Amino acid sequence: MLYDLARTLMFKLDPELTHNLAIGALSLGAGLGLDRFCNREEFSEPVEIMGLRFPNPVGLAAGLDKNGEAVDGLAALGFGFIEVGTVTPRPQSGNPKPRLFRIPEHRAIINRMGFNNAGVDQLLVNLERARYKGILGINIGKNKTTANDRAHEDYLVCLRKVYERASYITVNISSPNTPGLRTLQFGESLNTLLDALKTEQARLTRVHGRYVPIAVKIAPDMSREEITLVAGSLKTYEMDAVIATNTTLSREGVEDSRHGGEEGGLSGEPVRGPSNTTIRQLAADLDGALPIIGVGGICEGFDAAEKLEAGASLVQLYSGLIYAGPRLVRDSIREIELLRNAKR
Structure with missing residues (x-):
């Protein structure tokens, strides 16, 4: 009920302003130690994938905390893991405002943020201040001004810089808001990128004495044949996980909504x-x-349970969290627990 009231007030403000205020509030609350008073939903058995042990299967998706400013506050909501980013080698302001739009009647959001972030170096500074010791994913991307034929260079810069801090690293090649980025999901472009990442991962493992898994985040707009090709490349290059999916370019279901025609990725x-x-x-x-x-x-x-039935091992939340509030973390953990028990 408290979140419902807060949401009513927040939805009267500009969406991006509300987002920034929420990140600031979470960061401030954690700094004051208020995160210690949050109730966390218990999960009977950890989930083990990618060589990591997740205390529960419900995580936060990248995009909400791009710069790692509110990790402690977000962790207090009960997530089993947190993913920050997308971060790029150099800071960039992203696309012109307005660039974030609510579609409340469909519990949806359209964004065309464009990888706005303070850069990988600032992300690492922010993470140094965090007390969080749980599983941390760091989502990496390329700068808008970097040509696609040099995209792998940006990903390698970020990979090297975040390797020591991350529990796992996500390679974002599926945002619709950086021109040409999604072409990296296919054919020789994908294979070149994955080969470079795996080669560098092996080198960094030797340097740091620690293997950090790499996941690849893909779009929901692929054909059946394209999914098969992507899956083949992921297997060939022995990637550690795949995150499915990013936002969609489709407007099915929101065509008649006030902001349904806005450019960007649709989520929710x-x-x-x-x-x-x-x-x-x-x-x-x-x-x-x-x-x-x-x-x-x-x-x-x-x-969330439906995603596990479809074949996922873990899930991540973002847009639904905006509409349902923190209870969505607890409810997702409970439903997955019920599904697990029913299958025994």
Whole structure:
């Protein structure tokens, strides 16, 4: 009820302003030690994938805390893992405002942020201040001004810089808001990138004496044949996980909404179906070769359990959290627990 009241007030403000205020409030609350008073939902058995032990299978997706400013406050909501970013080698302001739009009647959001972030170096400074000792994913991307044929250089810069701090690293090649980025998901562009990442991962493992898994985040807008090709490349280069999915370019279901025609990626309830379809097809193509982290359209607890039934091992929340509030973390953990118990 408290969150419902707060949401009513927040929704009267500009969406990006509200987002920034929420990040600031979470950071301030953690700094004052208020995070210690939050109740965390217990999960009976940890989930082990990528060589990591997750205390529960419900995580925070990248995008909400791009610069790692509120990790402690977000962790207090009960997430089993936190993913920050997307971060790029150099700071960039992103696309012109306005660039974030709510579609409350469909529990959806359209954004065209454009990888706005303070740069990888500032992210690491912010993370040094955090007390959080749980599983931390760092999501990396390329700067808008970097040509696609040199994109791998940006990813390698970020990989090297975050390697020592991250529990796992996510390679974002599926945001629709950086021109040409999604072409990196296919063919020789994808293979070149994955080969460079795995080669550097092996070198960094020797340097640091520690293996940090790499996940690849893909879009929900691929054809059946494209998913099969991507799955083949992920297996060939022995990637550690795949995150399915990012936002969609489709406007199915929101065509008549006030902001339905805005450019950018659509997230929230309308992407649940395309995301689940992608997860099912990936699960069939991968056949257990690497785990799937499901994200997209989780607005109720049973949506999270549905992703596990589709083939995911873990889930991540973002847009649904804006509409449902912190209870969504607890409800998702409970529904997944019920699913697990029912299968025993």
